[in-house]
Amino acid sequence: MSIKSLLLGSTAALAAFSGAYAADAIVAAEPEAVEYVRVCDAYGTGYFYIPGTETCLKINGYVRFQVGAGPNRSETVGNGSTVANRSDWDAFTRGQVQLTAKSDTEYGPLTGVIVLQTNADNASSQAAILDSAYIDVAGIRAGLFYSWWDDGLSGETDEIGSAVTLHNSLRYQYETPEFYAGLSVDELEDGVYQVGESSNNVGIAFAVGGKAGIFSYQVTGGFDTDNSDGAIRALGNVKVGPGTLGLAAVYSSGPNSYYSKAEWAAVAQYAIDATDKLKITPAVQYFGNYYGANKAGVPDTFNGLGDAWKVGVTVDYQIADNLYAKATLNYLDPDRGDDVTTGFFRLQRAF
Structure with missing residues (x-):
């Protein structure tokens, strides 16, 4: 058989095969419908359903830029640790993202929270931390979260909290809209x-x-079993005239992890709502037997440490929706030690 005859025969066979199956052309599968994100309004604004589940997720956070001033300025970076600086001013930037997941169970809403935070004193000095992570259901919370001792008045003058307020903890809290x-x-x-x-x-x-109406309050106590000392604190706020009056007092039986600044302290502030965007908060605080350092290596007693007083003012201004500015200036005068003036300016964009 010649090459020409072979080629003609192959071509005819291929044509016949193609004609026999022309009606069975390959058809692409239909694409599956896309499940668009659905809004979840069961737990407030900002939540959406994770696709394919009945769990609601909220993503929020903020970006902060802050410049502080004071002798040998050190910046607190979230979990109580500090970034030291030898000059009298320092700038740092913070980025924080919070993930909150909620779903219904037979015990009530099941909540999981993760807060990731990075603080940058400069490009090469950065601290990334897990700022909080906990599980919450039926009033029981377990994980890494801030204690009630992290609460305080709205200004930046008061020092009535723990040195470190972020702990691995297990707690139960009963609460209603008016009481907890x-x-x-x-x-x-x-x-x-x-x-x-x-x-x-x-x-x-x-x-x-x-x-209760125009009044809010909190009483907090804590006992440090290792130091065998404890502290108790009361604070309250009440609407008065064009602003809110805040009062607080704290007593510590001895230096401990819940309060070690002083044996006792009292503070008063008045947050003036100058406009719907501007708030001005002057404040004054007095310390009895002032230790001040709020760090490891504390003495076993406050006796003989001398007193101290502090005055300051904080200004908060809302520049635009979710954009805020804060400035504070404080003066501290201890009996045993040099007086010092400190302050900071902050810009923060929340989302």
């Missing part, structure tokens, strides 16, 4: 301790608070 009460067990490994000892603390804390 709770008890927590806190791991205080990063708390304060006396000279010659180490941090291996466990704490028991409680809080009772609520609101």
